[in-house]
Structures are given as C-alpha cells and as structure tokens.
Amino acid sequence: MITQSHEDGGPSDAELRDYRAAFNAAHLAMAVIDPEGLVVNANDALATLLGTDAASLREQAAADLVDLASDSRTWHAYREVLRGRRSRFRCTRRLKHPDGRSLWAEVTVAPVPHSRRVLLSIADISDRRELQARLRHLQMHDPVTRLPNRTLFFERLASALENAAYDAGGDSYGGPYGEAYTDGYGDGGSGRIGLCYLDLDGFKAVNDTLGHRVGDRLLAAVASRLTECADSDGYTRSGGHLVARLGGDEFAILVEDSTGTEQLADLARSVLAAVQRPFDLAGQRLSVSASIGVVERAAAGTTVTGLMQAADTTLYWAKADGKARWTLFDPERNAHRMTRQSLSSTLRPAVERGEFALEYQPLVCMEDGTVRGVEALVRWNHPQFGSLAPNRFIGIAEEDGSIVQLGRWVLRTACRQARQWQKDHPGERPLFVSVNVAVRQVWDSDLVADVAEILAETGLAPHLLQLELTESAVMGSAGRPLQALQALSDMGVQIAIDDFGTGYSNLAYLSRLPVSVLKLDGSFVRGFQDEEHPNPADEVIVEALVQLAHRLGLTVTAECVETSGQAARLRRIGCDTGQGWLYSRAVTPERIAELIDVATAGARS
Numbered sequence: 044m045i046t047q048s049h050e051d052g053g054p055s056d057a058e059l060r061d062y063r064a065a066f067n068a069a070h071l072a073m074a075v076i077d078p079e080g081l082v083v084n085a086n087d088a089l090a091t092l093l094g095t096d097a098a099s100l101r102e103q104a105a106a107d108l109v110d111l112a113s114d115s116r117t118w119h120a121y122r123e124v125l126r127g128r129r130s131r132f133r134c135t136r137r138l139k140h141p142d143g144r145s146l147w148a149e150v151t152v153a154p155v156p157h158s159r160r161v162l163l164s165i166a167d168i169s170d171r172r173e174l175q176a177r178l179r180h181l182q183m184h185d186p187v188t189r190l191p192n193r194t195l196f197f198e199r200l201a202s203a204l205e206n207a208a209y210d211a212g213g214d215s216y217g218g219p220y221g222e223a224y225t226d227g228y229g230d231g232g233s234g235r236i237g238l239c240y241l242d243l244d245g246f247k248a249v250n251d252t253l254g255h256r257v258g259d260r261l262l263a264a265v266a267s268r269l270t271e272c273a274d275s276d277g278y279t280r281s282g283g284h285l286v287a288r289l290g291g292d293e294f295a296i297l298v299e300d301s302t303g304t305e306q307l308a309d310l311a312r313s314v315l316a317a318v319q320r321p322f323d324l325a326g327q328r329l330s331v332s333a334s335i336g337v338v339e340r341a342a343a344g345t346t347v348t349g350l351m352q353a354a355d356t357t358l359y360w361a362k363a364d365g366k367a368r369w370t371l372f373d374p375e376r377n378a379h380r381m382t383r384q385s386l387s388s389t390l391r392p393a394v395e396r397g398e399f400a401l402e403y404q405p406l407v408c409m410e411d412g413t414v415r416g417v418e419a420l421v422r423w424n425h426p427q428f429g430s431l432a433p434n435r436f437i438g439i440a441e442e443d444g445s446i447v448q449l450g451r452w453v454l455r456t457a458c459r460q461a462r463q464w465q466k467d468h469p470g471e472r473p474l475f476v477s478v479n480v481a482v483r484q485v486w487d488s489d490l491v492a493d494v495a496e497i498l499a500e501t502g503l504a505p506h507l508l509q510l511e512l513t514e515s516a517v518m519g520s521a522g523r524p525l526q527a528l529q530a531l532s533d534m535g536v537q538i539a540i541d542d543f544g545t546g547y548s549n550l551a552y553l554s555r556l557p558v559s560v561l562k563l564d565g566s567f568v569r570g571f572q573d574e575e576h577p578n579p580a581d582e583v584i585v586e587a588l589v590q591l592a593h594r595l596g597l598t599v600t601a602e603c604v605e606t607s608g609q610a611a612r613l614r615r616i617g618c619d620t621g622q623g624w625l626y627s628r629a630v631t632p633e634r635i636a637e638l639i640d641v642a643t644a645g646a647r648s
Contacts, residue, residue: 067097072165075155076105078125083160092148092165094141105163109150110136124152124161135168147172185288187259188266196287196295201347203236203299237301237339239311240354243292243318244332244366253327260324261331262292268317269294276310284310295354298339304371307339311369319367334361335369356380382428386436389425391445394452398424401456402629405638406477406600409614409621414638416475416509418622419457420629421449437481446481447488454478454493458501458508460632465503468639477509477539482524485512491530498534505535509560513541525556532557539600543588554595561592565603568623571612586616593617 066073072089074082085100093100093108100108111134112118123129132152140146149166183195191199243265250258266288273284273296285297296314301307318333336357338350353372361370393399403417423431440446461476484490498505510531532538539560540553563585570581589599601613604623613621627638 072167074100074105074108074163076125076152076161076163078159080104080106080121080125082108089165092138092140092167109138109148109163109165111150121152124154127154127159130154188263188288190266190270190294191285191287193287193289196285196289196297197347199285200297200350203297204342204345204347204350206342232300233302234342235301235303235339236342236345236350237298237304237307237310237337238350238354239296239298239307239314239335239337239369240351240358241294241296241314241318241333241335242358242362244334244362246292246331249329249331253329257324257327257329261322261329262288264322264324265294265318265331268320269296269314272296272310272313272317275313276306301339304337304339307337308369308371311335311337315367315369332367334358334366336361336372337369338372340372353377383439385427386425386431387439387443390436390440390443391448393423393425394445394448398426399449399452400424401453401460402631403460403476403635404622404629405627405635406475406620406622407626409601409610409618414474414626414635415472415620416477417461417635418477418511418629419453419460419479421453433479441481441483444483444487446483450481450484451488451493451497454480455497455501458497458503461507462501462503464632464636464639465507467636471639473504473507474635474639475507475509475537476503477511479511479541482512485524485527490527491534494531494536495534506537509537509539511539511541511562514543529557532559542602558597560598560600561588562600562602562622563588563618565623568601568603568605568609568613571609582612582616585613585618589617 066084067086069086070088072086072092074085074089077083082100082103082105085097087097090097090100106112106118106121111121117134120129120132120134124132130153134150136148136150138146138148146167146169149168151164151166152161153164154161183192183198184190185192246258246261249261266286269286273286276284276298284299285295287295287297289295296310298307298310315333315335318331322329322331336354336359338353338357340350340353356377357370357372360373360376361368364370400422401419402422403419405414406416406418407413408415421433421437423436425431437446440449457476457478461474465473480490494508494510497503498508512528528538537559538557539562540558541562542564543561567581567585567588570578592599598619599617600620600622601609601618602622604610604613604621604625606625610621610625627634
C-alpha cells in the first residue's frame with residue numbers, strides 16, 4: 044500500500060490506523076467533535092459510559108451528552124474552544140449512568156493538532172470525589188459526638204447569612220463538594236435566623252472525677268438528645284436545624300428561617316429539659332444541666348461575628364443568673380454591657396486626664412444640727428456619658444484593679460480639701476472627711492503607707508480622716524487587711540463600717556476590730572418613713588444596735604435621713620450623726636465652705 048507523503052507534515056496512513064486503534068481501545072472515554080459541536084467519532088469507552096454503542100453517538104451534540112449547556116459560563120467556554128479562540132477547557136459534571144447510579148466526570152475539551160476538530164475526553168472521578176467527601180466529612184465533624192464541628196458550623200452560618208443578601212427568586216448553585224445552596228428567600232423563607240448556644244453545667248466535675256472516657260460518653264449522649272430536640276422542632280426549606288459541637292462542652296443549634304423568638308424559646312425549653320434528665324452511662328447515673336444563650340433576629344444585616352458575640356453574651360448572662368436556664372438576648376441589657384465595657388477601657392486614662400471630681404455630703408450631729416464632717420463622693424465627668432455616679436463605675440474599678448489608682452487620687456484630693464477648709468476657717472472646729480475604701484485597695488496596695496504619705500503631704504491631722512469600708516469587707520478580715528486596719532487606727536485614723544446591718548452583722552467579732560464608727564444602712568432608716576403608723580420592730584432593732592454600739596465605745600451614723608420625723612426618732616434613740624437629703628445632697632467644695640460660713644455667722648449671733 045502506498046502511504047501518504049510526509050511533505051505536508053501530516054501523519055502517514057499507518058500512523059492514522061495506529062491512532063484510530065489506540066482511540067478505540069483506550070479506557071478513557073473520548074470523542075472527536077466537529078466545529079459545530081457534533082460527534083464525528085466516539086470510542087467504545089464513551090459508549091459504555093453513556094450506555095449505548097459508538098455508532099449511535101455520531102452526529103449527536105456533544106454538549107447534550109455531558110450537560111455542557113446547563114450554565115452559561117461553561118457553555119461559553121466550550122464554544123470558545125470549538126471556535127479556536129481558547130486552547131483548552133475543563134469542567135466537572137455529574138452524569139447519570141445507565142445502571143441508574145450517578146457518577147462524577149471530569150470533562151476536558153482540547154483542539155486536535157492540525158485540524159479544526161476538537162477532542163472531548165471524559166474521566167470517571169467518582170472514587171476521587173468519594174474520597175474527598177469522606178475526608179471532608181472527617182474534617183468537618185467531631186469524632187466524639189459525630190456532630191458537625193466548629194468549622195462546618197461557621198461555614199453553614201456564613202452561607203445562611205449570605206443567602207439573606209440575595210433577592211427573592213435567586214438561583215440554586217452547587218458547593219465545592221456537591222452541596223446544594225439556594226440564593227434568596229423567594230421560596231417562602233422567613234429571612235430570619237436563630238441560635239441556641241449552650242454550655243454544660245458541671246461537665247468539668249465529671250471529667251475530673253470519672254475521667255475523660257466517661258466525659259466523652261456523656262458528650263455523645265448529650266449530642267444525641269440535642270439532635271432529637273432539633274429534629275422534633277421541624278424542618279425548614281434548608282432542611283433540619285444544624286446541631287454542632289463547637290468545642291469542649293459547648294454546643295450550638297442553628298435555626299435557619301426561624302419564625303420568631305417563641306420558636307427559639309420553645310426549642311431552648313425542650314433542650315434544657317432533655318439535658319436535665321439523668322444519663323445512664325455504663326453503670327454510671329449522671330446528672331448535668333445546661334446554660335443556654337438564645338438569639339433570634341432578622342438575617343439581613345447580621346454578621347457571623349455579631350451573631351456569635353450576641354450568643355456568647357447571652358450565654359454568659361444565663362450562667363451569671365444562676366445557670367441551669369436559658370436566657371434570651373436583650374438589646375437593652377447588651378447596651379448596658381457595652382457601656383460598661385467602654386467605661387472599663389477608659390477608666391484608667393480618665394484618672395490621668397482629670398475627668399474625676401469630688402462632691403461632699405455633710406455628716407450632721409443629731410443633737411445640735413451642726414456639720415461635724417463630710418463624706419467624699421467621687422463623680423466621673425465622662426466626655427460621652429456625662430456625670431456618672433459612683434455606682435456606675437466603682438464596681439468596674441474594683442474588678443480591673445484601677446480602684447487602687449482612683450482610690451489614691453480620691454484620698455489625696457479629699458485630704459487636701461479638708462485641710463484647705465481648715466485653713467480658710469481657722470477659728471472653727473475643723474471638719475473630718477470620710478473616704479470610702481475598697482477591700483482591694485487594702486490587698487493590692489500599701490494603704491497604710493499611702494495614708495501616711497498623704498497626711499504628711501497635706502498636713503491633715505490623722506483624727507480628721509475617716510476611712511469607710513463595707514461590712515462584708517471588714518467582717519472576717521484576717522491577715523493583711525486586719526493588720527492594715529490596726530495600723531491605721533494606731534495612727535489615729537478613724538475606721539467606719541459602711542452599710543452596717545446588710546452583711547454579717549457579727550457584733551461579737553466587731554468588738555475585736557479597730558473600728559470606731561458604725562454607719563447604719565439606709566434600709567433601717569427607711570423603715571421610719573411612715574410616721575403615722577410606725578413599725579415598733581424597726582425602732583427596737585435600731586435602738587438595740589445603737590445601745591450595743593455605744594457599749595462597745597462606737598459612735599453611730601444613720602444614712603439616708605430624708606424627713607424631720609426620721610431625724611427626731613433617730614435622735615430619741617440616741618443616734619450620734621445623720622446623713623441624708625434632709626440636711627444636704629452631695630455638693631461642691633464651695634458649697635461646703637458656704638455652710639461653714641453660715642454656721643460661723645449663726646454661732647456669733
């Protein structure tokens with residue numbers, strides 16, 4: 044046989060036969076496609092893959108055989124290769140096998156050299172996809188509970204929130220591993236999202252006492268009950284609720300297309316009841332509970348970070364409120380928390396910037412009505428929130444330790460002001476100044492050294508300084524606090540117990556403390572407000588406290604005196620000093636100076 048000349052660079056007839064034989068015998072499914080997209084020739088592997096014979100595939104549109112026209116992007120790329128404008132195109136398609144099963148195929152389209160035709164090849168990658176799916180499942184699921192893990196939870200949450208950004212009637216699209224997602228809420232979704240974020244109460248004790256093996260069994264049992272609760276709550280367009288283990292003893296139930304807070308509240312109730320039922324694990328009967336934070340809101344405009352911060356905050360509230368309960372997110376309470384956080388972050392610099400000021404409330408002698416001293420009360424002139432009373436920030440200062448720095452400033456400012464009044468009114472009895480001290484100041488600083496230094500610096504006599512500590516802080520004091528109180532008393536400083544009667548009220552222990560003043564809590568004095576129908580028990584209790592304090596050598600100050608009737612009854616009982624709005628609210632230093640001037644003028648007249 045005479046073969047074709049090689050002068051034109053083309054293959055010989057023998058080479059063409061070899062190519063054709065290799066094409067037909069290849070295990071890789073292939074077809075030659077003309078510029079119009081029709082099959083010119085197909086090998087047996089492709090025919091077998093599609094469940095037909097090779098001859099019947101000729102003249103058929105290749106795009107229809109492997110679903111290349113299902114989306115515009117794939118169809119455009121395929122057409123570009125047919126027209127010679129693109130060198131290669133590859134995509135993944137899910138095809139239907141003749142035996143009914145689905146298979147994943149990698150479709151490649153590339154030009155045939157020295158020809159206007161293209162070669163289409165199809166590789167069965169089902170095994171590879173199955174392996175990828177298995178690896179993804181292992182990567183995305185917790186081995187102990189078999190629940191979705193933190194990674195899958197956040198992926199699903201991000202997808203749910205992203206869908207909310209699309210308009211109604213959006214298209215479906217596939218994820219990287221065949222997952223189906225739907226754009227928008229055009230098919231009846233509510234456009235809302237809910238989350239139950241829970242933490243087991245008492246789980247650490249189980250791990251510590253019974254070991255991690257029992258702890259893992261408990262986690263798996265809890266996961267099973269959570270799944271049952273989620274399944275019984277119903278299904279939405281996105282399927283069932285996602286139950287995930289986020290780590291440790293933390294779980295989450297994600298509710299897409301939630302119908303409102305009541306749905307989430309019902310779910311939280313059922314979860315709490317399910318977890319509180321005893322668990323029987325390998326002969327061990329265990330009981331635990333859970334704290335649950337519940338958040339439900341519109342999905343549009345919500346971020347993953349914002350939702351999780353709200354859930355975490357609400358879970359913290361549930362634990363702080365006593366555990367074994369569910370708590371619904373409260374925007375107002377959260378705003379207060381954010382304000383508290385803002386105050387905490389700016390408290391220390393505020394001392395340095397001079398944002399604090401002192402006001403003084405008179406302490407009046409019950410017998411003659413003269414002002415004997417003042418209590419220094421700190422105010423924070425916050426640039427954003429305005430004037431803040433101590434109850435807005437003192438607790439924060441005690442928590443973060445800035446109370447030491449702030450307390451030192453208050454002590455120095457108050458002593459300096461008391462000494463200034465004394466200098467301005469040399470002929471009058473000097474006023475003592477009472478300063479509140481937090482127990483952390485006693486522990487975290489050398490309070491004795493601070494007081495000694497400030498008294499020396501300001502020139503104020505020690506007996507004109509009174510330090511107030513709450514009853515709960517003083518009672519039970521031992522070691523360093525007691526030594527500090529004793530050293531201050533030995534120095535001549537007066538020690539007062541503030542809000543007496545609200546804590547331990549251990550008078551026997553009180554006799555062994557270096558205390559000189561009791562300040563009766565305002566709740567006792569408020570019991571005297573009904574002057575027409577007084578409660579005899581209130582008066583008997585207060586009178587007994589006053590008499591006992593006097594027997595111990597202590598003086599008594601009554602707080603929150605608001606009416607002349609209260610003052611008269613306290614005077615009759617024998618209370619030494621009164622403090623409250625009847626006499627004056629907390630005022631500026633200048634106003635205290637005016638009160639001293641008035642008292643001086645009255646004495647002269």
